[in-house]
Amino acid sequence: MKTYDTQIVVIAAGPSGLCAAVQAAEDGASVIVLEKAATVGGAANMGMGPLGIGTKYQKQQMIDISVEKAFNMFMEYTHYMVDARLVKRYFEQSAETIEWLEDLGVEFEGAFRYFPKSEATWHIVKTDRSIGPRAASFMNKALYSKALELGVSFMMETPAKKLLIEEGKVAGVLAVNKNGEEIKISCKAAIICTGGAGANKELIKQETGFTQGVDMFNFAIPGLVGDGLKMAWEAGAGKTPVRIEMAANIEGCDELPQGVSNVFSQPNLLVNKLGKRVMNEDHMQNATYLSNVVSHQKDKVCYSIVDTSIIKAYIRNGVDVVSLVRTNPDVSDFYEGIKIAQENGSKDFFVADTIEELAEKAGINVESLVNTVDDYNDYCDSVDEEFFKEKKYLRPLSKAPFYCAKVRPGGYGTVGGVRINENCEAITDEFEAIPGLYCAGTDACNIYDDSYMFLLPGNSMGFAVNTGRIAGMSAAEYVEE
Numbered sequence: 001m002k003t004y005d006t007q008i009v010v011i012a013a014g015p016s017g018l019c020a021a022v023q024a025a026e027d028g029a030s031v032i033v034l035e036k037a038a039t040v041g042g043a044a045n046m047g048m049g050p051l052g053i054g055t056k057y058q059k060q061q062m063i064d065i066s067v068e069k070a071f072n073m074f075m076e077y078t079h080y081m082v083d084a085r086l087v088k089r090y091f092e093q094s095a096e097t098i099e100w101l102e103d104l105g106v107e108f109e110g111a112f113r114y115f116p117k118s119e120a121t122w123h124i125v126k127t128d129r130s131i132g133p134r135a136a137s138f139m140n141k142a143l144y145s146k147a148l149e150l151g152v153s154f155m156m157e158t159p160a161k162k163l164l165i166e167e168g169k170v171a172g173v174l175a176v177n178k179n180g181e182e183i184k185i186s187c188k189a190a191i192i193c194t195g196g197a198g199a200n201k202e203l204i205k206q207e208t209g210f211t212q213g214v215d216m217f218n219f220a221i222p223g224l225v226g227d228g229l230k231m232a233w234e235a236g237a238g239k240t241p242v243r244i245e246m247a248a249n250i251e252g253c254d255e256l257p258q259g260v261s262n263v264f265s266q267p268n269l270l271v272n273k274l275g276k277r278v279m280n281e282d283h284m285q286n287a288t289y290l291s292n293v294v295s296h297q298k299d300k301v302c303y304s305i306v307d308t309s310i311i312k313a314y315i316r317n318g319v320d321v322v323s324l325v326r327t328n329p330d331v332s333d334f335y336e337g338i339k340i341a342q343e344n345g346s347k348d349f350f351v352a353d354t355i356e357e358l359a360e361k362a363g364i365n366v367e368s369l370v371n372t373v374d375d376y377n378d379y380c381d382s383v384d385e386e387f388f389k390e391k392k393y394l395r396p397l398s399k400a401p402f403y404c405a406k407v408r409p410g411g412y413g414t415v416g417g418v419r420i421n422e423n424c425e426a427i428t429d430e431f432e433a434i435p436g437l438y439c440a441g442t443d444a445c446n447i448y449d450d451s452y453m454f455l456l457p458g459n460s461m462g463f464a465v466n467t468g469r470i471a472g473m474s475a476a477e478y479v480e481e
């Protein structure tokens with residue numbers, strides 16, 4: 001067995017692990033990072049940026065958001081079911097973290113909303129191209145370079161397997177390198193940052209009841225199978241609920257031109273299998289709300305429905321709602337996409353000449369859908385008496401052919417599982433800190449209660465970078481003592 005010695009082992013190099021490593025090294029500790037994958041950055045390589053509150057960008061852009069406002073909003077949203085001290089520390093540090101990242105060479109485009117009803121807390125990382133997915137990979141690269149500059153060692157393709165605890169304190173970490181050799185690193189502190197269990201079907205089923213690929217369409221990078229959760233629990237850390245970071249999914253769109261997903265994610269008429277409306281569709285833009293709504297319908301499915309005039313209007317004028325992930329309002333490739341889906345025998349999209357036929361094909365209650373469409377068309381001429389949908393999104397369904405797509409619960413992986421305090425110390429169910437054990441990012445993200453807080457976007461990467469730093473500070477202080 002190969003042996004090494006250091007003060008702190010950071011387990012994983014996603015944004016929380018990278019921030020923990022840089023912060024601990026800046027604070028004078030010697031650090032080794034163990035990473036399972038061949039690259040650093042974890043899931044954040046797919047994302048766009050972290051939350052910041054009270055940043056210079058918000059001030060420059062005259063955006064009215066303060067730590068006090070965000071904190072109160074957050075605590076009300078979560079019904080005070082979460083650790084107020086941790087939320088406060090995270091929010092309070094978030095503006096300084098944006099500057100800390102800038103000092104490492106990260107640049108930001110500014111502060112943005114995810115959808116109109118959200119706050120502009122999403123700090124999108126600047127890249128060498130226009131705003132879009134994967135921007136945060138530039139942040140990860142800058143963090144990695146800084147870590148190397150500070151003397152942090154990285155062992156890639158070397159997953160941590162077990163924590164060594166002696167006399168109740170962290171004493172080391174066991175890992176296996178890419179050649180299959182066992183490694184033992186003696187250390188005083190370990191920081192677990194392994195990104196949850198989004199790719200572990202069994203754990204998701206056991207902890208949340210969802211079946212991946214059947215009633216849950218969760219995207220997670222391979223390797224996020226709950227290693228950190230299991231190591232922390234085995235070492236005595238308390239267990240908190242593991243939940244899905246919900247974001248609804250329009251099935252079968254991945255391989256199709258973007259116009260298809262863009263059309264069906266508009267605030268169209270949304271019904272369940274019973275043929276009934278289920279929400280004010282204005283709120284469909286909040287992917288967490290949409291996923292929540294769908295997850296308590298019959299068979300956990302809803303249908304987004306449009307007619308030919310609506311598609312024509314979207315193609316002519318652009319869609320009503322764009323996002324920074326789907327920035328292009330042009331959906332002129334919609335028909336081409338539907339043709340491809342039909343040629344591929346897709347069971348996720350349905351096309352029909354009447355509402356009755358559409359309901360039959362999709363498996364929606366026929367009589368009820370006909371009544372719902374009748375009522376909905378009436379609301380389009382007056383007001384939405386059922387759910388108070390905004391007038392500008394009310395468009396009648398009258399011109400054949402009619403189209404519908406299935407909407408399913410989805411997510412960005414799991415959140416939560418390891419009990420921590422505001423210093424990111426892993427604590428037992430008796431709320432006692434396990435000396436030398438820290439946890440940050442997704443594994444410890446217990447702050448949303450049952451629903452991801454999309455109204456303050458950038459929240460999960462924001463939690464990762466800020467708790468990574470807090471864990472790094474706390475661990476560096478502990479090993480110094």
Ligand SMILES: Cc1cc2nc3c(=O)[nH]c(=O)nc-3n(C[C@H](O)[C@H](O)[C@H](O)COP(=O)(O)OP(=O)(O)OC[C@H]3O[C@@H](n4cnc5c(N)ncnc54)[C@H](O)[C@@H]3O)c2cc1C
Binds near residue numbers: 011012013036220443
């Ligand atoms: C498509 C997509 C877009 C997103 N966009 C945003 C966004 O714009 N803003 C936002 O706030 N959030 C976003 N998120 C969520 C965000 O990416 C996560 O909150 C963030 O990456 C969590 O960071 P983390 O360090 O906790 O874990 P991760 O980034 O998931 O990293 C975990 C790391 O742990 C490693 N690992 C696992 N097991 C072991 C082991 N045993 N030993 C060593 N290493 C191990 C993995 O290989 C991985 O590198 C997005 C997520 C997805 C999927």
